[in-house]
Amino acid sequence: AQSVTQLDSQVPVFEEAPVELRCNYSSSVSVYLFWYVQYPNQGLQLLLKYLSGSTLVKGINGFEAEFNKSQTSFHLRKPSVHISDTAEYFCAVTAGAGTSGSRLTFGEGTQLTVNP
Amino acid sequence: GAVVSQHPSWVICKSGTSVKIECRSLDFQATTMFWYRQFPKQSLMLMATSNEGSKATYEQGVEKDKFLINHASLTLSTLTVTSAHPEDSSFYICSAPYSGRYEQYFGPGTRLTVT
Numbered sequence: 591a592q593s594v595t596q597l598d599s600q601v602p603v604f605e606e607a608p609v610e611l612r613c614n615y616s617s618s619v620s621v622y623l624f625w626y627v628q629y630p631n632q633g634l635q636l637l638l639k640y641l642s643g644s645t646l647v648k649g650i651n652g653f654e655a656e657f658n659k660s661q662t663s664f665h666l667r668k669p670s671v672h673i674s675d676t677a678e679y680f681c682a683v684t685a686g687a688g689t690s691g692s693r694l695t696f697g698e699g700t701q702l703t704v705n706p
Numbered sequence: 707g708a709v710v711s712q713h714p715s716w717v718i719c720k721s722g723t724s725v726k727i728e729c730r731s732l733d734f735q736a737t738t739m740f741w742y743r744q745f746p747k748q749s750l751m752l753m754a755t756s757n758e759g760s761k762a763t764y765e766q767g768v769e770k771d772k773f774l775i776n777h778a779s780l781t782l783s784t785l786t787v788t789s790a791h792p793e794d795s796s797f798y799i800c801s802a803p804y805s806g807r808y809e810q811y812f813g814p815g816t817r818l819t820v821t
Contacts, residue, residue: 622808633710633799633812634750641808680749684808692803693740694810698749 592617592683596697611666613681623664624682712813727785727816729800735780736802744797756783790820
């Protein structure tokens with residue numbers, strides 16, 4: 591089984607500042623990792639994913655994340671945030687090794703609030 | 707591509723009535739769909755896995771007789787909340803994996819309010 595811990599429930603930042611949202615996972619097997627964003631009263635939108643290869647993955651809206659196997663982390667970063675980035679962000683994991691369509695395990699979420 | 711829709715987007719019903727929520731994959735086929743429940747300021751809680759042509763698999767603690775799931779075709783899964791009560795009020799979200807991919811695509815969610 592997998593588990594995900596998002597270390598910060600709320601992250602307030604000022605516009606144009608950099609931000610890092612932290613995610614750690616636990617698993618006894620290899621995993622695939624995802625970051626999703628949820629705007630109020632909406633479903634989840636995929637920001638980026640790590641399946642294999644380069645540990646630095648780039649996603650939409652200027653976000654990127656780095657997979658660190660030794661630290662079992664997958665932190666999300668953006669060098670300069672905008673007001674429109676205010677949303678809830680979820681880190682998720684699924685078991686890897688060819689099991690497409692498997693269930694996702696989500697973290698508790700991090701509310702990013704960008705202030706002017 | 708990989709668009710998932712839900713209908714209705716919001717619904718208000720009286721206690722004791724039943725409500726059906728539809729989840730459709732618009733541009734791909736989904737043999738599996740997932741149903742989640744989300745309370746305010748909380749993460750998604752997986753309720754059940756919907757499988758086309760077979761019975762749904764429910765998570766521990768989820769009443770299968772209360773939350774009826776039917777995966778009628780490769781593009782449609784329905785969740786029926788039977789004999790709804792105010793504590794069933796929540797945001798219900800479905801998702802579907804695109805064949806061969808590992809990420810899931812989410813519907814926009816359905817806000818259910820039981821009065």
